Amino acid sequence: MLARRVLIGVPYLWLLVLFLVPFGIVLKIALSDYALSIPPYTPTMDFSQGWSGVKRFFAALDLENFWFLSEDDLYWKAYLSSLRIALISTFLTLLAGFPIAYAMARAPQEWRPALMMLVILPFWTSFLIRVYAWMGILSNEGFLNQALMGLGVIGTPLTLLNTDIAVYIGIVYTYLPFMILPVYATLERMDESLLEAAEDLGCSRLSAFWSVTFPLARPGMVAGCFLVFIPALGEFVIPSLLGGSGTLMIGKVLWEEFFANRDWPVASAVAIVLLLLLIVPIILFQRNEQKQREANR
Amino acid sequence: MKRLSWFNIVALTLGFAFLYIPMLILIVYSFNASKLVTVWAGFSTRWYGELLRNEAFLDAAWVTLRVGVFSSTIATVLGTMAAFVMVRAGRFYGRTLFSGMIYAPLVMPEVITGLSLLLLFIAVGLERGVITIVLAHATFSMCYVSVVVSSRLATFDESLEQAALDLGCTPWDAFKSVTLPIIAPAVIAGWLLAFTLSLDDLVIASFTAGPSATTLPIKIFSSVRLGVSPEINALSTIIIGIVTVGVISASLISKRAIVRQRQDEQAAVG
Structure with a gap:
């Protein structure tokens, strides 16, 4: 049974050391105090003093950083505005993704692999490049303003880059495949004779859509929403490239606490709160997936 | 054949x-002279020249x-092992924690991943550079590999392996000559996924890279922060080109592999 032990032991140990232990360290530093030293926090565990050193270490831990987070307006605003931006952009992604997924599921069978490929291809292309592409489109002298002014729709350029609107566009654009694929998967499995039955029973096409297709697509829509919402909440690249100085998102705040302010204890506390904020949607997502698996069995 | 409605075409x-x-x-x-x-x-191809x-x-x-x-190779080995543990190992002490750590x-x-790994590397005194980025990337991408491989393993017919063992193969031989060829497409797909995740990653690399090692995304990010530049356009075009060729050829190869496998199976039955 040595082989079995190695098989389980190696990945287990790897994840323990490089995934679980680092979280312990984040928690520890979140409970420590800021100090002007290297590394910039106290206390550090000092084993050379034996048991009393360990005791002193635990005695020096406190919730001060979390109080600091709750007292400073900036963090409340950052959490709320991350939630708002993630919710709005998830909804917009659903609005944009549903018609595409719907049309893909209705397309002729032999087109579908190619259409799938077209949806997946951007996902393999660098995330950073896809966000960057929008900088040239949304800037004041960018392509969108040039096009709109050329058409005579607007007289002066719109300010789009470095606003929340640019962040919404960026999130919808980069996460659209995550919405399209699960919705498409549920719609493709749908039995179209159900729609014919509804129409035979006197439903108009629109009401057949609302009472048959829409409820059947719900699991895919829920899965897609979680797949967009969860990463959008902790997003860093999009708000820092497309958002303005007024765009507050936790990912960006954490980054700045760490790299600009060098306040590791506060950055760690921000990380812990972000994690707590994510636990609820993650558990709901897992439940939804579980239910789906059982329903498909 | 059904026609697409106007709504769907739009x-x-x-x-x-x-x-x-x-x-x-x-x-x-990216081909703009200005x-x-x-x-x-x-x-003009001026910016490609400047880039090179x-x-x-x-x-x-x-x-x-x-x-x-390096990171995707380590991730593929560890992720494939983890997939076997998830699908085949049955019950063992700490299984819930294990699957939690795979999905988390x-x-x-x-x-958060970046911050926590950086704090680990500092705590153990590991100097930051290529090695720390490799460790960080291998850790998060092994989880993606294990998801891809375990979905293939779940549909794998274990009796094939049993047959090999009955015919006198050692477990390792059975793995090498029966199991591995069958799950190979998933393992390769896992490697490719890990590789692109690693090429693409900015945030985790920024935390775990020291001043001695700068990756392409870090470099792109720092120059893009100052605004759009034609050199970055040229670089993006090269990356998009490589990815497009890579993804399309990978999907053609896997399609051919599936067709061949089906033919082999039919030949074996007939």
Whole structure:
């Protein structure tokens, strides 16, 4: 049974050391105090003093950083505005993704692999490049303003880059495949004779859509929403490239606490709160997936 | 054959236009002669030339490639092992924790993963550089590999392996000559996924890279922060080109492999 032990032991140990232990360290530093030293926090565990050193270490831990987070307006605003931006952009992604997924599921069978490929291809292309592409489109002298002014729709350029609107566009654009694929998967499995039955029973096409297709697509829509919402909440690249100085998102705040302010204890506390904020949607997502698996069995 | 309704045609056209026009603009304007990125001044490959002479970008590309190859290879080995544990190992002490640790990195915000790994490396006194980025990338991408491989393993017919064992194979031989060839497409797909995740990663690399190692995304990010530049357009075009060729050929190869496997199976039955 040595082989079995190695098989389980190696990945287990790897994840323990490089995934679980680092979280312990984040928690520890979140409970420590800021100090002007290297590394910039106290206390550090000092084993050379034996048991009393360990005791002193635990005695020096406190919730001060979390109080600091709750007292400073900036963090409340950052959490709320991350939630708002993630919710709005998830909804917009659903609005944009549903018609595409719907049309893909209705397309002729032999087109579908190619259409799938077209949806997946951007996902393999660098995330950073896809966000960057929008900088040239949304800037004041960018392509969108040039096009709109050329058409005579607007007289002066719109300010789009470095606003929340640019962040919404960026999130919808980069996460659209995550919405399209699960919705498409549920719609493709749908039995179209159900729609014919509804129409035979006197439903108009629109009401057949609302009472048959829409409820059947719900699991895919829920899965897609979680797949967009969860990463959008902790997003860093999009708000820092497309958002303005007024765009507050936790990912960006954490980054700045760490790299600009060098306040590791506060950055760690921000990380812990972000994690707590994510636990609820993650558990709901897992439940939804579980239910789906059982329903498909 | 059914006809697509007008609504569906419009939805597909607008949808794919939205997905592809930004990248097309990027590609077209990488051949712009002007330094002003939004004003067209004629066709030129000038920026590609400047890019190839830019030592900093070439160094970063080399670091990124090395990190990608090493981290995705480690991730593929560990992720495939983890997939076997998840599908085959049955019950063992700490299984819940194990599967939790496999799925958690998939939903973990990158800023948290990056921060926590950096704090670990500092705590144990590991000097930051290529090695720390490789360790970090291998850790989060092994979870993606294990998801891809375990979905293939779940549908794998174990009796094939049993037959090999009955015919006198050692477990290792049975794995090598029966199991591995069958799950190979999933393992390769896992490696490719890990490799692209590694090439693409900015946030985790920024935390875990020291001053001695700069990856391409870090370099792109720091120059893009100052605004759009034609050199970055050229670099993006090269990356988009490589990815497109890679994804399309990978999908053609896997399609052919599936067809051949089916033919083999039919030949074996007949």
